[in-house]
Amino acid sequence: DSGVTQTPKHLITATGQRVTLRCSPRSGDLSVYWYQQSLDQGLQFLIQYYNGEERAKGNILERFSAQQFPDLHSELNLSSLELGDSALYFCASSARLAGGAYNEQFFGPGTRLTVL
Amino acid sequence: LAKTTQPISMDSYEGQEVNITCSHNNIATNDYITWYQQFPSQGPRFIIQGYKTKVTNEVASLFIPADRKSSTLSLPRVSLSDTAVYYCSHPSTGANNLFFGTGTRLTVIP
Numbered sequence: 001d002s003g004v005t006q007t008p009k010h011l012i013t014a015t016g017q018r019v020t021l022r023c024s025p026r027s028g029d030l031s032v033y034w035y036q037q038s039l040d041q042g043l044q045f046l047i048q049y050y051n052g053e054e055r056a057k058g059n060i061l062e063r064f065s066a067q068q069f070p071d072l073h074s075e076l077n078l079s080s081l082e083l084g085d086s087a088l089y090f091c092a093s094s095a096r097l098a099g100g101a102y103n104e105q106f107f108g109p110g111t112r113l114t115v116l
Numbered sequence: 117l118a119k120t121t122q123p124i125s126m127d128s129y130e131g132q133e134v135n136i137t138c139s140h141n142n143i144a145t146n147d148y149i150t151w152y153q154q155f156p157s158q159g160p161r162f163i164i165q166g167y168k169t170k171v172t173n174e175v176a177s178l179f180i181p182a183d184r185k186s187s188t189l190s191l192p193r194v195s196l197s198d199t200a201v202y203y204c205s206h207p208s209t210g211a212n213n214l215f216f217g218t219g220t221r222l223t224v225i226p
Contacts, residue, residue, distance in 0.1 A: 043203065092214075103207075104165065
C-alpha cells in the first residue's frame with residue numbers, strides 16, 4: 001500500500017460526458033502528479049500540482065483540467081469524453097517539488113475509465 | 117526531446133539473473149534514474165534509484181555507466197512473482213515530472 005488513494009476504482013461512462021477522478025496523496029506529500037496509461041501510449045505525464053499550485057504540464061488535453069485543494073487532495077476533470085480517453089489514470093505523490101534530485105513518487109492504484 | 121527506450125519484453129527461467137537495460141540519451145546532469153515495477157491493474161512501484169556507478173538494495177541492483185546515457189536493472193534469482201512490467205524513468209528535462217520509458221514486460225518461466 002503506497003498510501004495514495006484514488007476513487008473511484010472503475011468508471012464507465014458515455015462519449016460526451018464529464019467525469020471527476022479524485023486522489024488523496026500520502027500524508028505530508030505536497031506534490032501530486034496525474035498520469036494516463038493506455039495500451040498504445042504507455043505511461044504519460046499529464047499535470048503536476050505542488051501545494052495547491054500548478055507546477056508542470058505534460059500531454060494534457062484542453063478538455064482535461066485538474067486542481068489541488070487546500071487539504072492537498074486533487075481532482076482530475078475530464079470533459080467531452082471520447083472513446084480514446086479510455087485508459088488507466090494514476091495519481092502519484094511525492095514529498096518535494098524538484099524532479100532532478102531524489103524525489104520518489106508513490107503511485108495510487110489507479111482509476112480505470114471506460115468510455116462507451 | 118527525451119528518448120528513453122527499453123526492450124519490449126524478456127523471458128527468463130526461475131532462479132536466473134535478469135538484466136534489463138534502458139537507454140536515456142537525453143538525461144540531464146542532475147537527474148536521478150529510477151526504476152519502477154508494475155503489476156496488472158496496479159500503480160507502478162519504486163524498485164531502485166541511482167545517479168551513477170552501482171546501487172544495490174534488497175531486491176535489485178542498478179548499474180549506471182560514467183556517461184549516464186543508459187542504466188541496467190539487475191534482478192538476482194528471479195521468481196514467478198517477478199513477472200511484471202519494468203519501467204525506467206528520469207525527470208523530464210527542465211520539468212518536474214517523471215518521463216517513463218516504454219516498459220519491459222518480464223515473464224518468468226517455471
